[in-house]
Amino acid sequence: MGGKVSFPRINLDRDKTVVVTGGNTGIGYETAKWIAFLGAKVIIACRSEERANEAINKIKAEYQAEKERGTDGIIKDGDLNIEFMQLDLSSLKSTKRFIDAYKSSGRKLHVLICNAGIAMHEQAYTEDENELMFQVNYLSHLLITLHLIPVMKESGSDDCRIVLLSSAAHLMAAFDVTKIQGNHLSKDNFDRLKYYGNSKLYQIMQMYYMNRRLKDTNVSVLSIHPGIVETEIDRSFQDLGRWKVFFRMSKLFGFTKNPLEGAESSINAAINPDLKGTRDVYFQNCKASSTNSTARNMVNQETLLKFSLERLKDYLTEDIAKDWMPEIQI
Ligand SMILES: NC(=O)c1ccc[n+]([C@@H]2O[C@H](COP(=O)([O-])OP(=O)(O)OC[C@H]3O[C@@H](n4cnc5c(N)ncnc54)[C@H](OP(=O)(O)O)[C@@H]3O)[C@@H](O)[C@H]2O)c1
Numbered sequence: 001m002g003g004k005v006s007f008p009r010i011n012l013d014r015d016k017t018v019v020v021t022g023g024n025t026g027i028g029y030e031t032a033k034w035i036a037f038l039g040a041k042v043i044i045a046c047r048s049e050e051r052a053n054e055a056i057n058k059i060k061a062e063y064q065a066e067k068e069r070g071t072d073g074i075i076k077d078g079d080l081n082i083e084f085m086q087l088d089l090s091s092l093k094s095t096k097r098f099i100d101a102y103k104s105s106g107r108k109l110h111v112l113i114c115n116a117g118i119a120m121h122e123q124a125y126t127e128d129e130n131e132l133m134f135q136v137n138y139l140s141h142l143l144i145t146l147h148l149i150p151v152m153k154e155s156g157s158d159d160c161r162i163v164l165l166s167s168a169a170h171l172m173a174a175f176d177v178t179k180i181q182g183n184h185l186s187k188d189n190f191d192r193l194k195y196y197g198n199s200k201l202y203q204i205m206q207m208y209y210m211n212r213r214l215k216d217t218n219v220s221v222l223s224i225h226p227g228i229v230e231t232e233i234d235r236s237f238q239d240l241g242r243w244k245v246f247f248r249m250s251k252l253f254g255f256t257k258n259p260l261e262g263a264e265s266s267i268n269a270a271i272n273p274d275l276k277g278t279r280d281v282y283f284q285n286c287k288a289s290s291t292n293s294t295a296r297n298m299v300n301q302e303t304l305l306k307f308s309l310e311r312l313k314d315y316l317t318e319d320i321a322k323d324w325m326p327e328i329q330i
Contacts, residue, residue, distance in 0.1 A: 006286050007268040009038070009073025014081070016040040016157075017108045018270065019148075021087060021141065022116025024048065024055040026231030027165070030263035031113060033059045035270060036082045037066065037074040043107075045087040045098060046116065052084035089116055089140035092128045096315050099147040108155045109148055111270045113163045114141035114203070120237040123182060123190035130311060131181045137199035142206060143312050146320050152219045159276045162210070163269045164203040164223040166282065171292050173197035175205075175300045177307050192237065202304055204282060204295040209305045211279040213324065220277055222269045223291075225284040228255055229262030302326040 012035070023032035023044035036042040036059060044052050063080055085101060088094035102109070117137045124132040130139060145162055152160040172194060182195055207221045214220065228250050237243050250256045265283045269275060281288045294300060306326040309316065 006264050007034070008272055010271070010273070011073070011075060012038045012040040012271060014039050014041070014078070015108065016110045017043070017155075018111040018113065019043045019045055019085075019102075019109065020113045020115055021045045021089070021144075023113075024051040026233065026259050027226050027229055027262045027266065028113070028115040029055055029059075030260045031115060031266045031270070032082065033062065034260075034263065034267050035111075036080045037063060037071075038271065039075040040111075040271075041081040041083075041107075043083050043085050043102075045085045047086070047088040047094075049084055049086065056082050056084065087116075089136040090126050090132060092126075092135075092140065092143065092312070092315055095140040095143050096147075099144060102148065103151065107151075108157075109151045109160070110155055110157050111161050111163065112145065112148060112152070113165070113266055113270055114144070115163075115165045115266065116141075117165060117199075117233075118236045119167075119169075119233050120192040120196045120240060120243065122192060122236075122239075123185065123187045123195075125181075125183075128311075129181075131183070131195065133196055133199040134180060134202070137196075138202040138206065139308060139311060141203070142308055143315055145206075145210065146312070146316065146324060149214070149219055153217060155218070158218045159273075160219045161270060161275075162219065162221045163266055164207055164221065165266065166203040166223045166225060167197070167200040168225045168284070169193065169197035170201040170204055170295060171197070173201035173292075173294065175201065175294050175297075175304070177303050180307060192240070193243075201292075201295055202308075204291050205301045205304050207282070208280060208296065208298070209301040212327070215279065220279045222275070222278065223282045224265045224269060225282065225289065226262040226265055227257045227285065229257045229259060231259055231262065299328065302328050 020032040022028040024046045032042045087098040126135045207223045210221045268286045282291045
């Protein structure tokens with residue numbers, strides 16, 4: 001899995017502004033770090049200020065070490081531009097506070113990397129009465145994109161991107177709008193892998209329904225499967241013995257990636273100039289890969305959008321609700 005880092009080592013415009021959700025650890029940390037090393041302004045949007053500051057200090061220390069080593073491609077002059085903003089995706093109130101703070105800061109936005117996520121969590125519901133993985137992985141990120149796409153459109157750049165961290169787990173998912181919340185299931189019958197996969201399926205469906213509406217704009221949406229990556233992702237399924245064994249065996253047989261290798265597809269999707277205007281691509285190991293027919297089904301996509309807008313209705317402006325109205329009668 002090792003080998004050469006496979007994203008272009010190019011200096012980025014110092015005004016290019018990139019948000020990485022969950023940039024304090026794992027894949028998000030490496031993504032935020034390398035994009036900052038290449039010169040862009042990076043905002044780590046995560047829930048713990050303490051963890052964010054630890055990450056920022058570590059990134060700065062690693063930058064000094066890379067500079068001393070003479071690492072290719074990283075900026076050599078000036079300081080890294082990297083900041084924290086508070087965001088808890090398990091709360092729509094917190095997510096809206098992040099959006100409002102972002103907009104009122106007057107910052108531009110060129111790349112939004114929806115990276116934060118939780119996997120195979122037990123059945124749980126947020127204060128907004130949504131299934132936890134549905135909200136953290138998909139719905140709250142959708143709210144951010146709906147509000148910040150206008151900021152991207154005003155950015156003055158002809159190349160703005162939204163990168164959605166999905167997963168190959170979407171291939172095991174199913175779409176049934178009446179079962180999105182999983183509240184017809186008891187805790188014991190709640191299939192944690194399937195509901196994780198569902199949340200990742202929704203992100204790919206989001207890519208398709210967004211690109212359909214954004215096709216004549218400067219904003220394009222891409223999605224990613226990072227591989228099996230050794231991060232803190234297993235925090236939420238420590239009690240699932242068979243999955244711990246799966247991760248351990250994957251590592252033993254060399255199928256896992258380290259966080260930097262896991263971040264390569266995200267970084268490449270975010271900054272590779274050859275991908276300007278590229279839409280509807282799901283990357284695995286930086287290469288276009290196939291999504292499943294459920295994800296590509298337009299009726300499913302528009303049905304999901306309608307359901308999602310309903311769940312978000314207290315947090316949308318009339319203009320947003322109108323702009324994103326489902327395109328077909330459902
Ligand atoms: N690792 C893999 O094998 C793998 C495979 C396929 C897809 N992915 C996807 O890759 C993405 C990154 O995962 P990772 O492996 O880097 O996992 P990780 O090390 O556990 O990092 C997850 C990040 O998400 C943040 N997060 C979790 N819940 C949040 C919330 N309510 N609000 C805001 N941030 C929250 C975490 O913040 P805290 O530190 O505060 O918890 C952390 O920054 C995820 O979307 C995951 O589904 C990973």
